[in-house]
Amino acid sequence: MTKIAFLGLGNMGQPMSRNLVENGFVVTGYDLFPQAIEAAEKNGVVPAQSRDAAIADADIIITMLPTGNDVRGAYMEPGGIIERSKEGALFIESSTISSTITREVAAVAKAAGRRMIDAPVSGGTPRAHAGTLTFMVGGEEADVAQARPLLEAMGAQIYHMGAVGTGHTAKLCNNMLSGICMIGTVEALALGVANGLDPLALTNVMKNSSGTNYALEKYHPFPGLMDAVPSARNFEGGFRSDFQLKDMRLAKELANSSKTLASLGNLACELFAIHCQNGHSAEDYSSIMKLTLDLERYFAEQQADNA
Numbered sequence: 001m002t003k004i005a006f007l008g009l010g011n012m013g014q015p016m017s018r019n020l021v022e023n024g025f026v027v028t029g030y031d032l033f034p035q036a037i038e039a040a041e042k043n044g045v046v047p048a049q050s051r052d053a054a055i056a057d058a059d060i061i062i063t064m065l066p067t068g069n070d071v072r073g074a075y076m077e078p079g080g081i082i083e084r085s086k087e088g089a090l091f092i093e094s095s096t097i098s099s100t101i102t103r104e105v106a107a108v109a110k111a112a113g114r115r116m117i118d119a120p121v122s123g124g125t126p127r128a129h130a131g132t133l134t135f136m137v138g139g140e141e142a143d144v145a146q147a148r149p150l151l152e153a154m155g156a157q158i159y160h161m162g163a164v165g166t167g168h169t170a171k172l173c174n175n176m177l178s179g180i181c182m183i184g185t186v187e188a189l190a191l192g193v194a195n196g197l198d199p200l201a202l203t204n205v206m207k208n209s210s211g212t213n214y215a216l217e218k219y220h221p222f223p224g225l226m227d228a229v230p231s232a233r234n235f236e237g238g239f240r241s242d243f244q245l246k247d248m249r250l251a252k253e254l255a256n257s258s259k260t261l262a263s264l265g266n267l268a269c270e271l272f273a274i275h276c277q278n279g280h281s282a283e284d285y286s287s288i289m290k291l292t293l294d295l296e297r298y299f300a301e302q303q304a305d306n307a
């Protein structure tokens with residue numbers, strides 16, 4: 001039986017590891033926060049008290065960590081994953097980080113007789129829970145084939161993009177676009193509301209017109225218009241705004257290094273920086289709705305009108 005270690009049991013790692021368990025895999029989990037390990041244990045994940053204990057026997061190690069520095073440290077620091085894992089182990093790196101770091105870690109792993117693929121995801125927490133994530137994968141064909149049953153337990157679409165690092169490149173292109181689309185969506189909603197339109201009526205129009213997009217259809221930023229999305233629960237528990245900012249900065253770096261025009265990407269990056277400076281870093285990225293509309297005032301006025 002293939003032994004799997006899952007490191008990073010946060011908003012995404014928690015449901016992803018649960019889906020592996022529900023699909024019959026034996027998963028040992030570790031996180032820096034003991035509460036996260038306890039929560040995963042309730043889903044059937046075998047708890048580990050240390051990273052070493054989680055990875056010692058593992059054939060496959062999945063990482064779902066916040067940033068590139070976290071990933072580089074976890075794999076490459078003295079006593080890190082590369083040093084302490086079994087020879088021949090396969091690493092599946094699913095965090096959103098730069099492809100430069102991925103290639104750097106993969107090269108060190110290869111020299112040490114380990115294998116690595118990058119398999120970042122899209123779909124956010126709703127699709128992580130549903131097991132319908134999109135995976136963008138970079139790596140050797142045989143390694144991707146070995147990882148595929150696990151990816152299929154957590155996702156609905158698996159795209160093999162090319163060599164190691166290409167998954168993360170695809171992910172940064174996507175997140176630059178989704179950040180731009182979210183900002184465009186909140187600006188259009190705020191414009192309509194400021195001019196007397198009902199946000200639901202406007203949503204229905206735009207969803208069936210040329211402005212339709214993922215935010216409007218699946219991840220609505222306006223509170224009260226869609227269930228089971230972060231805007232329905234005070235923007236908690238989704239994709240943190242500072243993670244969106246991190247991804248937009250990585251996309252900006254990629255655009256600069258490849259001399260590619262990314263004017264809207266750069267502007268959206270600045271707007272997410274302002275939103276985080278305004279104190280919304282830990283809220284879901286759709287909370288950027290607050291940058292364009294004073295939601296508290298809007299709902300107070302609605303209540304007053306209905307009284």
Ligand code: NAD
Pocket residue numbers: 007008009010011012013030031032033036051064065066067070074094095096097121122123124125238239240243
């Ligand atoms: P999160 O902060 O909720 O979870 C990350 C977890 O990693 C935390 O529980 C933290 O304690 C743990 N951690 C950090 N360093 C660790 C280490 N060295 N060893 C073990 N555990 C460690 O973050 P998240 O929302 O789950 O996102 C994780 C990654 O996935 C990020 O790179 C993010 O950009 C990406 N991502 C997130 C979403 C989303 O909707 N939340 C969607 C796609 C991609």
